[in-house]
Amino acid sequence: MHNEIIIGGFGGQGILFLGKVLATAGMLEGYHVSWFPSYGPEMRGGTANCTVIISDQEIGATISDHPHIVVAMNEPSLFRFAPSLKEGGLLLINSSLVEKEYQKEGIEIAKIPANQLAGKVVNNPKTLNMVVLGALIGYRPILPLSQVHRALEECLAGKEGLIEKNNQALETGWQYACQGGVTHVSQR
Amino acid sequence: MAVVFERPKTLIKKPFTYCPGCHHGLAQRIIAEVIDELGIENKTIGVGPVGCSVYIYQFLDTDFVMGAHGRAPAIATGIKRTQPDKIVFSYQGDGDIAAIGTAEILHAANRGELISSFFINNAVFGMTGGQMAPTTILKQKTTTSPKGREPKSHGFPLQLCEVLSACQGSAYLSRVALTNPKLINQAKRSIKKALLTQIEGRGFSLVEILSPCPTNWGMSPQEAVDWLEKEMIPYYPLGEIAVKEGILHA
Amino acid sequence: MEKKILMKGNEAIAEAAVQAGCQLYFGYPITPQTEISEYLSQRLPEVGGVFLQAESEVAAINMVYGASASGARVMTSSSGPGISLKQEGISYLTVAELPCVIVNMSRGGPGLGNIQPSQSDYFQAVKGGGHGDYKLIVLAPSSVQELITLTHRAFYLADKYRNPVEILGDGMLGQMMEPVVFTKPQFPPLPSKDWAIKGKNGRERKVVGRLTLEAQALEEVNLRLHRKYQEIQKNEVLFEAFGSPEPDLLLVGFGTTARILKTVVREGEKKGLKLGLIRPITLFPFPRDEINRLANQAGKVLVVEMNLGQMVEDVRLSVEGRVPVFFYGRTGGMIPTAETILSRVEQIVS
Ligand SMILES: Cc1ncc(C[n+]2csc(CCOP(=O)(O)OP(=O)(O)O)c2C)c(N)n1
Numbered sequence: 001m002h003n004e005i006i007i008g009g010f011g012g013q014g015i016l017f018l019g020k021v022l023a024t025a026g027m028l029e030g031y032h033v034s035w036f037p038s039y040g041p042e043m044r045g046g047t048a049n050c051t052v053i054i055s056d057q058e059i060g061a062t063i064s065d066h067p068h069i070v071v072a073m074n075e076p077s078l079f080r081f082a083p084s085l086k087e088g089g090l091l092l093i094n095s096s097l098v099e100k101e102y103q104k105e106g107i108e109i110a111k112i113p114a115n116q117l118a119g120k121v122v123n124n125p126k127t128l129n130m131v132v133l134g135a136l137i138g139y140r141p142i143l144p145l146s147q148v149h150r151a152l153e154e155c156l157a158g159k160e161g162l163i164e165k166n167n168q169a170l171e172t173g174w175q176y177a178c179q180g181g182v183t184h185v186s187q188r
Numbered sequence: 189m190a191v192v193f194e195r196p197k198t199l200i201k202k203p204f205t206y207c208p209g210c211h212h213g214l215a216q217r218i219i220a221e222v223i224d225e226l227g228i229e230n231k232t233i234g235v236g237p238v239g240c241s242v243y244i245y246q247f248l249d250t251d252f253v254m255g256a257h258g259r260a261p262a263i264a265t266g267i268k269r270t271q272p273d274k275i276v277f278s279y280q281g282d283g284d285i286a287a288i289g290t291a292e293i294l295h296a297a298n299r300g301e302l303i304s305s306f307f308i309n310n311a312v313f314g315m316t317g318g319q320m321a322p323t324t325i326l327k328q329k330t331t332t333s334p335k336g337r338e339p340k341s342h343g344f345p346l347q348l349c350e351v352l353s354a355c356q357g358s359a360y361l362s363r364v365a366l367t368n369p370k371l372i373n374q375a376k377r378s379i380k381k382a383l384l385t386q387i388e389g390r391g392f393s394l395v396e397i398l399s400p401c402p403t404n405w406g407m408s409p410q411e412a413v414d415w416l417e418k419e420m421i422p423y424y425p426l427g428e429i430a431v432k433e434g435i436l437h438a
Numbered sequence: 439m440e441k442k443i444l445m446k447g448n449e450a451i452a453e454a455a456v457q458a459g460c461q462l463y464f465g466y467p468i469t470p471q472t473e474i475s476e477y478l479s480q481r482l483p484e485v486g487g488v489f490l491q492a493e494s495e496v497a498a499i500n501m502v503y504g505a506s507a508s509g510a511r512v513m514t515s516s517s518g519p520g521i522s523l524k525q526e527g528i529s530y531l532t533v534a535e536l537p538c539v540i541v542n543m544s545r546g547g548p549g550l551g552n553i554q555p556s557q558s559d560y561f562q563a564v565k566g567g568g569h570g571d572y573k574l575i576v577l578a579p580s581s582v583q584e585l586i587t588l589t590h591r592a593f594y595l596a597d598k599y600r601n602p603v604e605i606l607g608d609g610m611l612g613q614m615m616e617p618v619v620f621t622k623p624q625f626p627p628l629p630s631k632d633w634a635i636k637g638k639n640g641r642e643r644k645v646v647g648r649l650t651l652e653a654q655a656l657e658e659v660n661l662r663l664h665r666k667y668q669e670i671q672k673n674e675v676l677f678e679a680f681g682s683p684e685p686d687l688l689l690v691g692f693g694t695t696a697r698i699l700k701t702v703v704r705e706g707e708k709k710g711l712k713l714g715l716i717r718p719i720t721l722f723p724f725p726r727d728e729i730n731r732l733a734n735q736a737g738k739v740l741v742v743e744m745n746l747g748q749m750v751e752d753v754r755l756s757v758e759g760r761v762p763v764f765f766y767g768r769t770g771g772m773i774p775t776a777e778t779i780l781s782r783v784e785q786i787v788s
Pocket residue numbers: 238239240241257280281282283284285308310312313314315316321466467468469495519520523550
């Protein structure tokens with residue numbers, strides 16, 4: 001078990017939190033994990049990304065040159081990170097914000113209208129990150145969903161009021177992925 | 189804010205990269221206009237600081253020197269003493285000028301150094317993510333004063349212009365804000381006076397520009413402007429703080 | 439706090455300092471370590487300690503000087519330019535024999551540089567960035583868990599030897615999160631700080647720091663410090679050995695680089711390469727004997743750093759020319775990849 005995951009998007013989309021929940025879930029499942037954010041001058045409107053590594057071995061570098069999974073929450077991060085995807089990797093796209101098509105041989109591409117699902121189904125646009133995380137686990141079950149729910153609760157300690165909606169968002173994304181939501185698969 | 193500007197010559201044609209609602213860009217545009225009006229673009233040298241202000245060199249079309257955090261007035265002194273015919277200015281944030289660089293600015297003023305400093309006071313360390321600055325006002329929450337600034341452990345907001353006014357070499361000190369067209373016009377006049385003070389060889393000049401940092405204040409641009417007017421100005425009254433005629437170099 | 443939690447490196451150091459009994463912290467913001475300040479601005483007042491944001495790094499290190507002279511456990515932290523500013527104070531602390539902990543989460547230099555991870559402050563930390571014949575004890579953590587244990591240890595060693603201890607990390611270690619468990623710091627008892635200045639209160643007065651204008655007297659001071667450094671070299675070397683005990687090539691790297699070298703050792707194994715790794719945990723004292731022994735056994739050494747060749751000089755001194763020492767480095771905030779290092783390894787071995 002070794003997965004390197006890059007999550008990229010705008011600041012304010014909850015990218016770093018998504019990564020933290022994912023890494024916490026990996027930790028609870030007994031794996032080695034690391035989380036590494038992009039950091040820089042405090043300018044607004046910039047991009048944010050983070051790298052999460054979940055592995056059964058001690059983790060070396062906490063950045064990834066060839067990730068197994070890229071989550072593109074917006075267009076700039078799609079074109080920045082997708083080209084480095086490993087053969088057989090998963091590219092998960094937030095189709096609510098990404099209109100352009102992306103082609104790369106030997107990877108799997110999945111799309112989820114995360115903003116719409118968060119807004120219309122969960123009724124809380126801020127939960128889009130958890131919709132995406134649920135979908136990620138649905139497409140690539142690298143961790144049990146139950147562990148992700150536990151991790152979410154741990155990460156929201158002190159903000160218990162937010163747990164219910166976020167759990168619902170996870171579930172929504174997961175179901176969307178499991179019910180054949182893959183809209184495009186490119187194969188060699 | 190319905191003021192429409194024509195793009196000054198001295199402003200490089202590219203969009204500002206500052207956060208929405210930040211007045212760094214506006215301040216730099218006004219400095220560019222004044223440089224245009226004085227026709228000094230070919231003999232002006234800017235000294236950049238460390239902080240969000242540092243990006244000024246990407247927008248102002250004059251020669252620039254970039255130096256260490258807080259030391260711009262010393263670097264400017266070195267330039268001016270080597271090239272007295274040049275117009276030398278520093279552009280610094282509150283952390284840069286009023287925390288780490290206090291000694292340099294105080295002594296530049298005290299020497300009546302023929303330089304002009306433009307000081308962006310946004311009451312926080314902007315670039316590093318909103319820590320307390322010497323100019324943070326009482327009760328203001330920052331990432332290193334999480335319960336709000338209180339005098340017992342953090343001291344009081346530092347009024348740099350008032351401190352510098354005690355220096356005989358300070359020929360022109362003024363505090364301005366850019367939150368409405370009238371204030372913008374006043375600010376422009378102050379910036380021009382500061383540069384003229386230098387050109388006329390009368391001594392040290394400084395214009396403090398109160399500026400919002402919506403990102404680190406956790407506010408929308410409009411909320412930030414309101415907060416600046418309501419909360420900051422009482423600590424930092426606007427106006428000319430010192431105008432001294434020809435003290436040193438006349 | 440026996441539970442495993444996910445924590446950011448900078449916050450882990452800050453919490454570990456509190457647990458080690460750090461009573462005061464003086465700092466000035468700088469990326470990539472500002473979370474240490476931010477965490478302690480909240481946490482130290484909770485435990486009755488003092489957090490103070492200084493007006494500069496120069497002031498901060500001198501506040502440390504005053505607090506340490508008063509007998510307290512005290513810490514400061516910074517990065518690159520800020521650590522440079524502290525050098526004068528550090529030199530004063532060493533000759534006054536005042537314990538303290540200094541954290542450097544280093545970033546790309548020189549000058550303003552950038553805020554990406556780097557190891558180019560090795561010389562500054564190990565060889566003495568300030569003036570005079572002094573040494574710091576320098577600890578080089580390579581995981582968030584080790585940031586905790588070495589922070590505990592730093593406070594202990596500082597008090598034991600009455601010497602400043604620097605924790606030399608980098609932006610990656612400061613910014614990343616990893617699972618950690620907080621254990622209680624457990625060290626042998628230390629002598630009381632009867633040298634601290636607390637007001638005469640009836641006893642003979644004490645003076646911290648002194649003017650030693652006489653050459654012979656100052657030489658005496660330096661020789662005494664030197665004996666202390668030799669003592670530290672004898673007692674306090676820490677390193678981790680990883681990989682093959684009988685390697686064909688010995689890798690040497692510290693901190694973040696050593697993490698990557700572990701991947702190289704494992705990947706090399708898959709290709710049938712017998713690689714060993716020594717990761718110095720103390721940079722001063724340097725594990726020169728162990729490196730010398732394994733290097734001679736392996737016959738070849740490759741040193742990898744995030745700089746253009748600094749620790750490699752100490753490795754060369756350790757092997758005294760008996761073994762070829764190769765070097766690979768990236769700088770300016772670039773992080774070497776396991777892939778490129780491995781191809782370098784293959785070149786050297788074949
Ligand atoms: C010696 C040194 N210490 C600290 C820093 C980190 N640093 C970069 S910008 C900054 C503060 C900037 O705040 P301010 O001057 O108020 O400018 P603003 O970003 O708010 O415009 C600091 C502390 C540095 N670069 N060098």
